[in-house]
Amino acid sequence: MMTALVFQNAACAWRCWYCFVPEELLKADLSRSAWFTAAELVDLYRQIPDSPRIIDLSGGSPDLVPEWTPWMMRALADAGLAETTYLWTDDNLSTTYLFDVLPPDDLALLRRYRNYGRVCCIKGFDGRSFAFNTRAAPQDYERQFEVLQRVLDLGLDVYGYVTLTSPHDDGVAHGVADLIDRLQAIDPNYPLRVIPLRIQVFTPVEQRLARDDARERSLLVQEEAIAAWINELERRFPPDLRALPICDVSLRTRPV
Numbered sequence: 271m272m273t274a275l276v277f278q279n280a281a282c283a284w285r286c287w288y289c290f291v292p293e294e295l296l297k298a299d300l301s302r303s304a305w306f307t308a309a310e311l312v313d314l315y316r317q318i319p320d321s322p323r324i325i326d327l328s329g330g331s332p333d334l335v336p337e338w339t340p341w342m343m344r345a346l347a348d349a350g351l352a353e354t355t356y357l358w359t360d361d362n363l364s365t366t367y368l369f370d371v372l373p374p375d376d377l378a379l380l381r382r383y384r385n386y387g388r389v390c391c392i393k394g395f396d397g398r399s400f401a402f403n404t405r406a407a408p409q410d411y412e413r414q415f416e417v418l419q420r421v422l423d424l425g426l427d428v429y430g431y432v433t434l435t436s437p438h439d440d441g442v443a444h445g446v447a448d449l450i451d452r453l454q455a456i457d458p459n460y461p462l463r464v465i466p467l468r469i470q471v472f473t474p475v476e477q478r479l480a481r482d483d484a485r486e487r488s489l490l491v492q493e494e495a496i497a498a499w500i501n502e503l504e505r506r507f508p509p510d511l512r513a514l515p516i517c518d519v520s521l522r523t524r525p526v
Contacts, residue, residue: 273322274322274325274358275318275325277325277326277327277328278328278329279327279328279329280296280299280302280329281297281329281330281331282334282362282364283331284393285404285406286393286405287403287478288403288433288478289475290475291329291474295330296330307345308338308342308344308345309348309349311342311345312345312351313349316351323355323356324356325342325358326360327339327360329360331361332359332361333359333364333367333368336365336367336371337371337376339359339380340379340380342357343379343380352383352384353384353385355385356385356386357385357387358387358388359387359389361388362390362391363414364410364417366417368420368421381425381426386426387427387429388427389429390418390429390431391433392418392432392453393411393414393433394433394436395434395495396436396449397409398438399434399436399445400414403435403436418430418456419456422460422523426524427517427524428460428524429463429464429465429516430453430465432449433467433492434491434492434499435488435489435492436495437484437487437491438491439491439494446495446499450499450503450506457521457522458522459511459519459522462512462514462519463521465516466499468492468496469488469492471489
């Protein structure tokens with residue numbers, strides 16, 4: 271088992287009903303959050319006895335502050351911790367700020383920083399499940415793949431989650447197969463670096479489930495979708511490739 275220290279950006283563009291973060295902590299409310307520099311965060315990390323070897327930049331959405339990741343890289347290097355600490359960024363593919371705002375030097379730092387990984391989370395297996403999950407516009411489902419393509423093109427060490435909840439049980443197998451087609455169009459092996467994230471009922475989720483039959487039903491539909499995901503991987507990839515640890519699965523943009 272691994273332990274990690276999680277720093278959360280207190281803002282998010284999505285409002286996923288299954289998020290483990292209470293919604294009042296997702297709207298950049300200064301009464302429930304505080305400003306820190308990257309150096310201050312690293313200093314807090316150093317004060318933990320037997321501190322974990324992983325720092326997770328999470329949220330909300332970390333890339334609403336795209337400078338955060340390179341700032342943390344530099345702060346860890348300044349503290350002499352770059353070689354002993356693994357830096358991890360969550361990415362919900364809701365923004366292109368990473369490419370719109372960061373200067374070339376920062377993007378180059380992301381590429382060359384050795385102990386760094388990024389996990390991209392795909393919401394749903396079609397436009398309507400995406401909209402149900404995030405409360406965002408259905409057309410933003412397509413945009414996720416455009417952002418993911420750009421992230422992979424950077425040559426980073428990229429992994430993935432996919433949430434497969436939907437209140438609709440028609441077309442599940444077809445939707446999952448289409449999702450994997452889209453991921454393989456970006457990189458043929460990328461689905462083997464993606465974990466279907468089974469939604470569980472944490473306390474904030476329990477409150478959002480109250481008197482909502484569609485959300486209750488979606489927890490059952492996700493089981494069908496996860497089974498369809500596993501079946502598709504078995505059909506598309508040989509056993510030896512499926513048996514690899516996900517960190518050993520090579521990507522076209524980043525050979526292992």
